[in-house]
Amino acid sequence: MTTAAATAAHDGVTDAALSAVGLHRQYGRGTAAVQALRGVSVAFAPGTFTAVMGPSGSGKTTLLHCLAGMDRPTGGTVRWGRTEVSGLPERRLAELRRTRVGFVFQAFNLMPAMTVGQNVELPGRLAGRPPERAAVREALARVGLAGRERHRPGQLSGGQQQRVAIARALVSRPEVLFADEPTGALDRATGQEVLGLLRSGVDTDGRTCVMVTHDPVAAGYADRVLLLADGLLVDELTAPTAAQVAERLSRLGG
Numbered sequence: 378m379t380t381a382a383a384t385a386a387h388d389g390v391t392d393a394a395l396s397a398v399g400l401h402r403q404y405g406r407g408t409a410a411v412q413a414l415r416g417v418s419v420a421f422a423p424g425t426f427t428a429v430m431g432p433s434g435s436g437k438t439t440l441l442h443c444l445a446g447m448d449r450p451t452g453g454t455v456r457w458g459r460t461e462v463s464g465l466p467e468r469r470l471a472e473l474r475r476t477r478v479g480f481v482f483q484a485f486n487l488m489p490a491m492t493v494g495q496n497v498e499l500p501g502r503l504a505g506r507p508p509e510r511a512a513v514r515e516a517l518a519r520v521g522l523a524g525r526e527r528h529r530p531g532q533l534s535g536g537q538q539q540r541v542a543i544a545r546a547l548v549s550r551p552e553v554l555f556a557d558e559p560t561g562a563l564d565r566a567t568g569q570e571v572l573g574l575l576r577s578g579v580d581t582d583g584r585t586c587v588m589v590t591h592d593p594v595a596a597g598y599a600d601r602v603l604l605l606a607d608g609l610l611v612d613e614l615t616a617p618t619a620a621q622v623a624e625r626l627s628r629l630g631g
């Protein structure tokens with residue numbers, strides 16, 4: 378590689394919203410060791426929506442957790458923008474996680490005893506910030522739940538609960554939103570509303586979104602699909618249709 382090309386390649390990584398180089402994640406040791414990631418390098422441009430797919434056990438959730446700073450890779454590096462996060466001490470990483478990334482889970486993970494407003498406020502409280510009622514109201518309005526602050530999660534439908542979880546993830550205006558099977562517990566129509574919200578966060582706010590999904594229709598909302606198999610990145614599709622995704626997945630046995 379020429380010096381100029383090397384510099385360009387380097388900038389490709391440092392200009393990314395999120396990047397990983399040579400990620401390895403081993404669980405357990407000796408004969409019980411599992412190599413969940415075996416050397417994944419990938420970059421995510423700002424303002425793009427990427428779906429991560431692959432057969433069960435291929436390492437999707439492990440990759441998402443390592444990229445989101447929720448799990449520590451056993452080798453390789455993760456950067457959020459230019460900040461290398463993989464080697465940070467836990468406290469510093471937790472602080473950065475609260476402001477720079479958001480996470481949405483399949484099972485919503487709301488606190489049932491708290492109101493919707495308190496759930497959305499929670500990340501700010503954990504970060505020691507004073508309650509920002511206006512920001513909470515705005516986040517709920519953006520996901521179509523204006524005026525629901527005082528409800529409890531149990532009084533809402535599954536789709537509405539997932540929208541609360543999205544509001545909670547977005548209230549700190551993170552650069553990157555991670556979602557692990559965000560529509561896995563929802564019916565198709567409700568799931569599509571949630572996907573529409575993720576898509577509009579990318580298109581309107583320039584957010585970067587990385588989503589694990591098993592559903593080719595959900596992946597069709599993304600700009601790019603990464604395919605994992607056995608802990609390695611094995612294929613990539615840009616501007617995917619659901620039919621193309623289903624066909625590539627079936628080749629992998631997923």
Ligand SMILES: Nc1ncnc2c1ncn2[C@@H]1O[C@H](COP(=O)(O)OP(=O)(O)OP(=O)(O)O)[C@@H](O)[C@H]1O
Nearest residue numbers: 404405411413431432433434435436437438439440
């Ligand atoms: N905490 C853990 N301890 C031991 N092994 C683990 C742990 N978490 C994941 N694994 C193993 O790592 C591999 C990758 O798991 P991961 O959950 O990342 O896959 P996945 O592609 O998300 O799977 P699925 O689609 O079934 O959710 C699997 O073999 C899994 O059994």
